Amino acid sequence: MTARPTRRTTAVKSRTAAVGAIAVAGALLLSACGDQTKNDSAGTSAAPLAHLLPQAVRAKGTIKVGSDIAYAPVEFKDKTGKVAGIDPDLGAALGKQLGVKFQFENGTFDTLVTGLRAKRYDIAMSAMTDTKDRQNGIADGKKVGEGVDFVDYYSAGVSIYTQKGKDEGIKTWSDLCGKTIVMERGTVSHDLAKAQAKKCPAGKKLTIQPFDDDQQAQTRLRSGGADAGSADSPIAAYAVKTSGGGKDFQIVGPTVEAAPYGIAVAKHNDQLTKAIQQAMDAIIKNGTYDKVLAKWGAEQGAVTSAKLNGGS
Numbered sequence: 001m002t003a004r005p006t007r008r009t010t011a012v013k014s015r016t017a018a019v020g021a022i023a024v025a026g027a028l029l030l031s032a033c034g035d036q037t038k039n040d041s042a043g044t045s046a047a048p049l050a051h052l053l054p055q056a057v058r059a060k061g062t063i064k065v066g067s068d069i070a071y072a073p074v075e076f077k078d079k080t081g082k083v084a085g086i087d088p089d090l091g092a093a094l095g096k097q098l099g100v101k102f103q104f105e106n107g108t109f110d111t112l113v114t115g116l117r118a119k120r121y122d123i124a125m126s127a128m129t130d131t132k133d134r135q136n137g138i139a140d141g142k143k144v145g146e147g148v149d150f151v152d153y154y155s156a157g158v159s160i161y162t163q164k165g166k167d168e169g170i171k172t173w174s175d176l177c178g179k180t181i182v183m184e185r186g187t188v189s190h191d192l193a194k195a196q197a198k199k200c201p202a203g204k205k206l207t208i209q210p211f212d213d214d215q216q217a218q219t220r221l222r223s224g225g226a227d228a229g230s231a232d233s234p235i236a237a238y239a240v241k242t243s244g245g246g247k248d249f250q251i252v253g254p255t256v257e258a259a260p261y262g263i264a265v266a267k268h269n270d271q272l273t274k275a276i277q278q279a280m281d282a283i284i285k286n287g288t289y290d291k292v293l294a295k296w297g298a299e300q301g302a303v304t305s306a307k308l309n310g311g312s
Contacts, residue, residue, distance in 0.1 A: 047099025049282060052275035057122065062101045065091060066121035068109040070213035071184070071231075073238045073296040074127040075104065086234075087125045089292040090153065090283070097279040108212050110186030116266055117145055123265050123276070124148070127156070127232055129188050130262030130311030149269075150262025151277045152310045154293075155301045157255035158189050159236035161221075161229050164250045168227045171253045178204035179227040182217040185210035188257060189230035214239075222248055234298045241297075260303070260310050273308065280306035 050058060057063060067087060069075045075085040083104045091102030102125075107115055112124040113134065130150040133139065137147030160181075162170060169175060173192060177200035183189040190210050197206040211217045214231055218239055221229040231239070233255045240249045263280075265273045283289045284305065293299045 047097055049097045049275065049279050050099035052271070052278060053098055053100065054269075054271045054275075057100060057272060061099075062103045063095070063098075063122045064120070065102050065104045066107050066112040066115045066124040067104050067126040068112065068184075068213060069104060069106045070215045071109075071127050071235055072242075073234065073298065074232075075125075086154075086292060086296050086298055087127070089295065090280075090289065091125060093283045093288045093292065094276065094279045097282050098275060109184055113145065113148060113264060116148060116264060119266075122272065123263055125263045127235065127261055128264055129156070129232075130260045130309065131188075132312060134264070135309055135311065146267050148264040149267060149273050150260070150264055150309050150311060151273060151280060152260035152262045152307045153280050153289075153303060154261040154298075155258055155303055156261055157233040157258040158192060158230060159233045159251050159255050160253050161231070161236045161240060161249045161251050162227065163221065163224070164247060167250065167252045170228050173253075173256070174199070175253075176206050176228060177201065178206070180207040180209060180225075181228045181230060182209045182211060182220045182226040183230045184214045184217055185212060188232070188259070192257065193230065218243060218249075228252070234296075234301060238297070259312070260307070261301075262309075262311065277306045277308060 067075050069077055069083055073085050075083065075087045078084040088102075088104055091104065095102045105121065109126060112121070112126055112128070115121050116124050128134070130152050135147050135150065137143055137145035160170060160173070162168060168179060170179065173196045176193070176196055181193055183193060190208070193206065193208045197208060200206045209220060209226060211220065214235060217229050217231075220226050222243065230236070236251060240246065240251055243249055263276055265276065284303070290299070290302060293302050
């Protein structure tokens, strides 16, 4: 904001009064300018990569992030109701590089890309696996939209977990035939379950129960309403570690389908995509990225650089 002196409403009666008024006004103007510079230095002008952002994003000072905030430890609400996790912490670090605030907005996972296309969000950051289908706007083998570009920032696989001490003989996906499995709707776990269901022999149907969020799936398994659950490896590992003080669940079998998580950006928004990529590379290089992953016990999925559209 440009500092402006207050308009005077009475005439100056003497040269001495005028000089005094000018001196005071000058001091106030300099003080205001000094404050403005200080405020600006704490925002965009102090951010080393702010110049990379589209001007419209810089002007509003925020990046709206579509996210399913029920997928601990990647993003969730803590006991105080505050949004917490790997993605919010990385978003805060990216915001310092770019001079904007990453504002996380809750939505169900399978509607995030639609919300991105509808411009409800600037980006989607929600433990979203970068796949060619999502890049090309394909779902269940059908073209459903233009697709998105991804800035890849983490590597995760998919795990199966069961109630502790009740693995039901499940070691691999093929062992799920004749069983019931729960997961979050629209995830890679959901895709793998549907693919496995087609392979199950007659009389051994795989029953799939998808939920709007992973917490609901965990609750169903915990209550005995399913034989197994599936989620991305860091989410399954966190559930096993924390649910019931570590007494509720156990991982069974190997992690499969290792693939990158990506920050989704609408197609043709190349300037924003490249700005986020360079900001991610910057926090990887300066060590902030590793500190965030260590905080949440997720170091095993760390990457050494942010790639564009690296999913297959």
